[in-house]
Amino acid sequence: LGRKKIDMDLLDELEEVLITSDLGVRTTQLLLEKVADKIKRQELKDPQKLRDQLREEITRILSVESSAWDPRSARPFVIMIIGVNGVGKTTTIGKLAHQFKSEGLKVMLVAADTFRAAAVEQLSLWGERVNVPVVKQKSGSDPSAVAFDAMDAAVSRGMDIVLLDTAGRMHTKVNLMEELKKVQRVVNRKDPSAPHEILLVLDASTGQNALSQARLFKEEIGVTGLILTKLDGTAKGGIIVAISDELQLPVRYIGIGESLDDLRPFDPEEFTRALF
């Protein structure tokens, strides 16, 4: 992109960069139309400025206004983690637990994925790694029953944070979305202010389908924020620009690996700089 002047080729190159970063056709066109106007009116002549303008615009879209992330605002502060299969929910819970614990908070994990083979064992191992308790029942039991017990246990054991793991599910499967709503209702009946956060986990290597995931999970369950995992690969995760634009959901954290401390707060500017 080290060109001297702005021409069609440069715009084509930018289109390619944005689309190959998974921003999608629509968002890419919207962004390029904005700068194209300025180019036509001769307000934008320098390729470097053009790039800066695009970055600014993307950063602006990603800087979604939202209520503060405040895990100390309730006790226990209940966080439900949801998403489609294999995006990194359970691993992210391990990382979040580690972070909260190092901030001096008392954390409890809840194995409400009772469906996937060895999901309970996987979460239990994360519990051991971080050294925090895990509430569980045997595989195949009702996830809302697990959540029900966990809410009581969290109160009686004076927990600050409850992290609720759920089974991966396709956003298009009605019965599985109903199951998730039931978990949410049970938690809410125990504490009318809970769950305090419902975080949707998205895999950075996912393309346009992430928008459909975010739409449906938001509509059905009421997502409060996003976590974008697997940014340590070569995928850019550009679909969150479209998601932020349409759904106004803040990205709370990004995942950059499989270890305990591979979790970072989301920084819109840094994210944008990694795009181009």
Next chain:
Amino acid sequence: MFDNLSDKFQRIFKNLRGQGKLTEENIREALREVRMALLEADVHYKVAKDFVTGIAERAVGQEVMTSLTPGQQVIKIVNEALTDLMGGQSEPLRLIGKPPVCLLMVGLQGSGKTTTTAKLARKLVQEHRKPCLVPADVYRPAAIEQLVTLAGQINLPVYPSTVRQKPEEIAREAQGYAREHNCDTLIVDTAGRLHIDTELMGELGRLKEILQPAEILLVADAMTGQDAVQVASAFHETLGLSGVILTKLDGDARGGAALSIRAVTRCPIKFIGLGEKLDALEVFHPDRMSSRILGM
């Protein structure tokens, strides 16, 4: 909702009745729509571009057949070209060689390898083979337990790996174990890894060396975006893939990754995953995938 491609084509070609030739001009407009549909389906930017260029050459100047409207005719050309590009017809597993014949499952984290390992085993049992499952993921918490649990659901032998072993050691010992248990097929589940992780990619190279697999199958998530091209080509360069399995097609992803992966590796997509249960594995049909990608 949005128009589908057929409606759009109807509009583009409304003035061109069933006579004359397809011209460059009306083809160009139609192909712009095809390109958009491909990109919206997550087909890689360059793959989509090359595809559309190829179609233009194929379509311009063709006589408009009287049996079809021009729009239908272009759709037919596009659909056929897409189907061809994805291999034309479905391809079976090639389980040749001295038993135990080995299948090596590889891919990114969370793509569906472990689940697909069990699904494939179930399919092979139906074909009267005797598979043995081999957990060679010693990194992910409870990965071995996951495969052991799945194997239990279909009553199949599993090599008893432990996390204290190295994957290479597991691979070596599993072959003897399979023979002792009269198994004719080994399906080896490996840990998810990034294509840019040279250390772990090297490990896969060593597993290949030890196991001499008849099939090296890339398990890829159908929801993958533009990155599918880089991932597939890196795995292919390191290992020489023999086939691809595309998972999670039970959602609403259009699955353009299928085209990207096929275009860069030339490897056949052999199966698709359509759910979490072990019977949710089907043979891949290029023509169905083509319609799905085009959103028709």
